[in-house]
Amino acid sequence: MTIEFRALGPLEIVDGGQTVRIAADKQRTILAMLVAHRGGVVSVPALVEELWGGTPPRSAVPNLRTYVMQLRRLLPPAADGTHPRLITSRSGYALRTDDGETDIACFEALVERARQAAAGHDLAGATRALGGALALWHGAPLENVVKGPALEGIAADLTERYLSAIEAQADVELARGTGAAVVDTLRRAVRRHPLRERLRSRLMLALHHSGDTAGALAAFTDARETLRNELGLDPGPELCRTQQAVLRREPDPTSVPEVTALTTARPAHPATGTVPRQLPRAPGPFAGRAHETSLVRDALCTRDGTTAGAPVVVLHGPAGRGKSALALHVAHRAAADYPDGQLYVDLDSPRAGAGPLTPVTVLRHFLRSLGMPRADVPTALSEVSAYYQSMVAGRRVLVVVDNAFHRGQVLPLLPAGPGCAVLVTSRSVLPALDAVHVPVDPLDETDSVRLLSLLAGDARVTAEPRAAREIARLCHGNPLALSIAGARCAGRPQGSLAGLAARLRDPARTLDELRVADLTMRSAYARSYRELSAHDPEHRAAARAFRRLCTLGASFSATRAAEAIGAALPATERALDCLVTVGLLTPVAREGFRMPDLAGLYARELAARDQVRYREPVLSRSAI
Numbered sequence: 001m002t003i004e005f006r007a008l009g010p011l012e013i014v015d016g017g018q019t020v021r022i023a024a025d026k027q028r029t030i031l032a033m034l035v036a037h038r039g040g041v042v043s044v045p046a047l048v049e050e051l052w053g054g055t056p057p058r059s060a061v062p063n064l065r066t067y068v069m070q071l072r073r074l075l076p077p078a079a080d081g082t083h084p085r086l087i088t089s090r091s092g093y094a095l096r097t098d099d100g101e102t103d104i105a106c107f108e109a110l111v112e113r114a115r116q117a118a119a120g121h122d123l124a125g126a127t128r129a130l131g132g133a134l135a136l137w138h139g140a141p142l143e144n145v146v147k148g149p150a151l152e153g154i155a156a157d158l159t160e161r162y163l164s165a166i167e168a169q170a171d172v173e174l175a176r177g178t179g180a181a182v183v184d185t186l187r188r189a190v191r192r193h194p195l196r197e198r199l200r201s202r203l204m205l206a207l208h209h210s211g212d213t214a215g216a217l218a219a220f221t222d223a224r225e226t227l228r229n230e231l232g233l234d235p236g237p238e239l240c241r242t243q244q245a246v247l248r249r250e251p252d253p254t255s256v257p258e259v260t261a262l263t264t265a266r267p268a269h270p271a272t273g274t275v276p277r278q279l280p281r282a283p284g285p286f287a288g289r290a291h292e293t294s295l296v297r298d299a300l301c302t303r304d305g306t307t308a309g310a311p312v313v314v315l316h317g318p319a320g321r322g323k324s325a326l327a328l329h330v331a332h333r334a335a336a337d338y339p340d341g342q343l344y345v346d347l348d349s350p351r352a353g354a355g356p357l358t359p360v361t362v363l364r365h366f367l368r369s370l371g372m373p374r375a376d377v378p379t380a381l382s383e384v385s386a387y388y389q390s391m392v393a394g395r396r397v398l399v400v401v402d403n404a405f406h407r408g409q410v411l412p413l414l415p416a417g418p419g420c421a422v423l424v425t426s427r428s429v430l431p432a433l434d435a436v437h438v439p440v441d442p443l444d445e446t447d448s449v450r451l452l453s454l455l456a457g458d459a460r461v462t463a464e465p466r467a468a469r470e471i472a473r474l475c476h477g478n479p480l481a482l483s484i485a486g487a488r489c490a491g492r493p494q495g496s497l498a499g500l501a502a503r504l505r506d507p508a509r510t511l512d513e514l515r516v517a518d519l520t521m522r523s524a525y526a527r528s529y530r531e532l533s534a535h536d537p538e539h540r541a542a543a544r545a546f547r548r549l550c551t552l553g554a555s556f557s558a559t560r561a562a563e564a565i566g567a568a569l570p571a572t573e574r575a576l577d578c579l580v581t582v583g584l585l586t587p588v589a590r591e592g593f594r595m596p597d598l599a600g601l602y603a604r605e606l607a608a609r610d611q612v613r614y615r616e617p618v619l620s621r622s623a624i
Contacts, residue, residue, distance in 0.1 A: 009138030034095035049432035050148035179209035285454035288447030317440035320480030340395035348403035359412035427583025442477025455486025467497035542578035550603035
């Protein structure tokens with residue numbers, strides 16, 4: 001009896017020719033995650049985030065267990081009849097599938113067979129394999145599944161592989177001199193993906209090779225108009241080169257083009273001799289953090305077999321808490337435990353004219369760092385992920401991911417094997433990431449004064465101990481603020497600590513004083529504030545709430561926040577969650593929230609600016 005798990009179209013289970021009906025949306029989402037991971041364990045936090053996003057109900061985990069139990073009843077038994085189909089582990093769930101039971105695995109096997117056939121100049125064999133691979137598709141991948149961020153990424157990756165297979169099929173048919181055979185397939189693909197220039201280039205070549213040169217030029221005109229209308233761009237170099245070749249009647253319809261989509265050289269086992277040492281310079285003056293350092297080192301060194309993958313530690317806290325400094329402090333001391341290298345990426349690193357670093361960009365950088373020649377580095381997420389996992393498998397590599405904003409940025413960077421370790425810093429707690437979460441709290445007064453003395457000089461702190469303690473209190477244990485204060489003292493050897501303390505004591509001057517060169521507390525909080533997108537209504541509401549919450553004092557409940565904002569409690573809770581995510585609020589005991597003191601000063605500045613501009617009215621209950 002044949003059992004199939006189909007994802008290349010609507011998600012289906014076919015048991016002996018009969019389709020097993022899965023009616024519930026959440027069951028389909030869970031099954032899609034399990035099928036896509038092909039036997040790998042999907043963690044409970046990952047499933048919770050996929051099902052409910054960033055706002056899971058309190059009963060999320062019990063509900064998940066219920067959905068899994070119901071799904072288990074629907075699944076046909078494993079092929080051998082002796083093992084359960086759906087496996088429960090300590091960290092999550094896995095779906096047991098054999099070779100040939102998932103259409104994703106069959107598709108990949110057939111594409112690989114086509115690649116090998118093309119490399120051996122067996123174009124007929126490549127045609128058969130690609131035809132079989134494409135015949136497995138019955139629509140958009142997982143088209144009947146409610147997708148969260150992980151499944152959206154998986155579906156996009158599957159679509160990319162599908163389109164690459166169509167382009168490969170076109171290359172093979174063109175090489176065989178039978179380009180007309182793929183014209184209809186390419187036309188359909190172009191209609192569904194009109195902005196993909198590689199598809200349009202293949203369509204032009206197929207029309208030209210079949211003798212329809214006018215049709216090929218008309219296809220270019222259509223591509224140019226579509227790109228201009230949709231993106232405001234002209235066709236790229238590949239499409240323009242194809243147009244010029246058609247205008248020159250080249251290549252001749254009888255010539256044989258390179259089968260580029262299948263024969264592009266890729267090393268089967270990329271070189272792994274390179275040992276990357278990418279950690280930035282260790283932080284300068286560093287004080288305290290003995291407890292956090294111990295927690296992180298213990299977590300990184302935990303290899304007790306309870307987790308299948310690399311240990312992951314998340315250092316989280318608001319702006320200026322010294323998360324990056326602590327991560328590098330620990331990483332440099334742990335480097336000897338990872339002789340195969342240390343990889344580092346700052347996801348918040350500014351790039352002119354560019355948005356956030358994507359997982360593909362980071363993984364391509366990692367592959368080059370691990371020794372893969374630049375020309376061999378693939379571009380599709382599936383390929384770079386596969387090579388990355390292959391290159392770190394069996395090695396001891398420490399991966400440091402600085403300034404992560406959400407879980408989706410981190411997941412593709414996690415090594416699957418247990419020999420590696422990952423250290424992440426984030427202003428958000430990243431609760432759905434399966435990791436050890438270590439909060440980075442303010443420094444106590446002793447460590448704050450110690451950090452100040454390392455920068456301003458022991459002699460000055462010893463001479464003015466009371467002023468030094470006051471500066472520590474006015475900086476609220478924030479290492480960035482203390483570093484700025486210490487640097488200001490060091491830059492003014494004739495000034496007094498008492499004078500700086502007096503200026504910091506004035507709330508109207510505090511943020512102005514906490515500025516030296518390019519370091520400012522104001523810009524640190526502004527960076528978090530800018531994460532609240534002006535295009536997202538909930539983010540706009542959270543930004544408005546932040547400007548109002550500064551009137552409540554350091555700590556408050558959601559109910560008090562709703563009263564201050566003038567909004568309904570559910571809307572207020574969503575706004576508070578957004579502020580926690582970007583690090584402008586911190587959850588505290590008994591479902592309360594705390595605004596870091598210096599962040600409160602920044603919020604007051606924004607609120608005052610609003611009043612000067614247009615005296616912002618009290619928010620209506622429908623405003624957020």
